Amino acid sequence: MSHTRRALFYATVVCILLAAQALPPCARDDEECRDSRMHPDLEEPTGRVFARKFDGDDTNDYWRNQGKEFIKAKLAEKRNTNKAKNVILFLGDGMGITTHSAARNLIGGEEQYFSFEKFPFTGLSKTYAIDRIVPDSANTATAYLCGVKAMKGTIGVSGQVEREDCEAMLNTSTHVYSIAKWAMDAGKSAGVVTTTRITHASPAGVYAHIAERDWEDDSEVKQSCGANTNVKDIAYQLIHGEVGSKLSLMMGGGKRHFVDPKLYVNGTRSDGLNLIEQYQQLSAQNAYVESRAELNNLNFTNVQRVLGIFADSHLKYHLETDENSVQPTLEEMTRKAIEFLSRNEQGYFIFIEGGRIDTAHHDNMARIALDEVVEFSKAIQAARDLTNEEDTLIVVTADHSHSFSYSGYPYRGNDIFARTPANPVDRVPYLTLSYANGPGYETFYDVVNKVRRDPTTLITGDIYDAFPATAPLDSETHGGDDVAVFASGPWSHLFTGTYEQNTIPHLMAYASCLSDGLTACSNAEK
Known part of the structure; x- marks a missing residue:
């Protein structure tokens, strides 16, 4: 090679090396390269990294045996085709699959299971509204409680009612009824428990018919429909409505929507009413409680109905409370509710909502949202402990998901919030x-x-x-992805597959024989 050609060769090599230094660490697009350029600036430890590891989980046998054990458990399961005397619907508001998957890290790690994740049967529910791809808590409540899909923002009315349509909702032919009414018509008791205002969208699906979820008291109705409207607000419907007035147990927050400010300083009504007082005057056997102590000390002997309102608005987040908190936990309310409703020999239906998962997500407060999932799971475990799987169907689901992401290749055992x-x-x-x-x-x-x-x-x-x-955005939005459904008890195997959200109450009614149509009882007779 001549001197000139040799010089040109070395100059070319130098240029290539200099150019390579200016490029990203890897220009290929295979997995190895992507991993190598993920964290070039971090002090990356050498070798494999395990912040949390279990003995043997790096062996084939560990995972093969785990798979075999799961198969054995599935083969040992027997389909329960008993009539469901009791039905409990647990609703984790906003608890999308990403949310409860991430929340497992708060109970020991991603390999752990929440109480409801141990249920034998699971499915997926499609949550969209008639008019929206991504739903809200109002139209979804109409779906999973009343069995029909509706317009966003409406509760307990058909899709013929547009949001804020004051006149259309007065037409009772547009009203649709929840499985709570179906149960009461069959002689069972029914109740609703929530950590939100009891007039909020999800619990209102049990008893209300309304064209606007925000019409929680008469002041809000009048702003939309005028002072002389005949539309009854959600709080009024709970106390005096066709379904609300027959519920045996109601617990949550939202006291402000039941009382006029002239009678209670934080009240927001404008009609001079104290609906709580009216409820108490309906019967001497109507009990009313406002604190954890009053609830725990309540003697059910001479009590026909229970109304518990523990906050002016939503109940506090669990992380905002301590062992001396005035408000009861969701688990405590669940235990008292089952104890009370179990007195009916015909059985019961109850809706129990962990509602503050959703409100925390709307404020991007992931720590609180995931902690609320942990509390929700405790209540579900309490219900399973207090009931018999042979005659009590428990269904756990969410109304919708959130725009919540869980990503980035974190190491096992890494702080989920880091x-x-x-x-x-x-x-x-x-x-x-x-x-x-x-x-x-x-x-x-x-x-x-x-x-x-x-x-x-x-x-x-x-x-x-x-x-x-x-x-x-001032408030984070929901997500449109499907949500999980978990079921345990009579006919729980029906809840597998992917289905429309409005199918859920029909499945529960089938298991509990709550209608004149297709039920487990009518099928058994054929």
């Missing part, structure tokens, strides 16, 4: 948990300089930490 090993192109760390939208955007994005802020400097460990959001 950063991931991944290092984005902008070299700013990102967290395992985030949202597609919501108030967290303003905290984590520097609008002036158009750059993301380092989330590890902003997440403090406070329960109210807002987690990052991609798009700025």
Whole structure:
């Protein structure tokens, strides 16, 4: 090789090397390369990383044996075709699959199971509304309680009623009734328990017929329908409505919607009524409680109905309370509700909602949302412990999901609320948990300089930490993905597969023989 050609060769090599230094660590698009450029700036430990590991889980036998044991358990299951004397519907408001999957890390890790995840049968429910791909808690309540899909924002009315249509909802032919009424018509007792206002969208699906979920008291109705309207608000329907007035047990928050401010300083009614007092005057056997102590000390001997209202609005988040809290936990309310309703020899239907999973997600408060799932699971376990699987069908589901993300290749045992090993192109760390939208955007994005802020400097460990959001919204939105359905007890095997959300009450009614149509009892007679 001549001197000139040799010089040209070495110059070319130097140029290639210099160019390579300016390129990303890897230009290929295979998995090995993607992993190598995920976190070039992190102090990455050498070798395999296990923050949490179990003996033998790096062997083939560990996982093969686990698979075999699962098959054996499934083969040992027997289909329960007894008539369901009791039906309990648990609703985790906003508890999408991502939410309860991430929440497992709060009970020991992703390999753990919540009480309801141990149920033998699971399915998927499609949650869309008649008019929306992504639903709200009102139209979904109409679906999973009343058996029909409806318009967003409406409760207990058919799809013929548009949101805020004051006149259409007065036509009783548009009203649809929940499985609670079906149960009471069959001689059973019925009740509703929630950690939200008892006039909120989900619990209202048990007893209300309304064209606007926000019409929780008469003041809100009048703003939309005028002072002389005949539309009755949700709180009024709970006390005096066709279904609400017959419910045996009602517990939650929302006292403000039942009382005029002239009679109670925090009241929001404008009609001069005290609906709580009216409820008490209906019968000397109508018990009313406002605290955990009053509920726990309530003697059911001479009590026909129970109304418990424990807050002016929603109940506090579990993380905001302690052992001395005035308000009862969801588990405590569940236990008292089952104890009370079990007095009816004909059985009962009860709707129990862990409602504050949803409200925490709307504020991007992932710590609180996941903790509420843990509390929800405790209540479900209590119900399973207090009832007999031979005659009590328990169904657990969600009304909708949220725009909640759980990603980034975190190591086993990593703090679920911490950063991931991944290092984005902008070299700013990102967290395992985030949202597609919501108030967290303003905290984590520097609008002036158009750059993301380092989330590890902003997440403090406070329960109210807002987690990052991609798009700025005052309130994070729901998600449109299917939600899981878990079932245990009589005819629980029917809840497998993928189906429309409005199928759920029909399946429960079939198991409990609650209609004149197709039921387990009518089939047995043929």
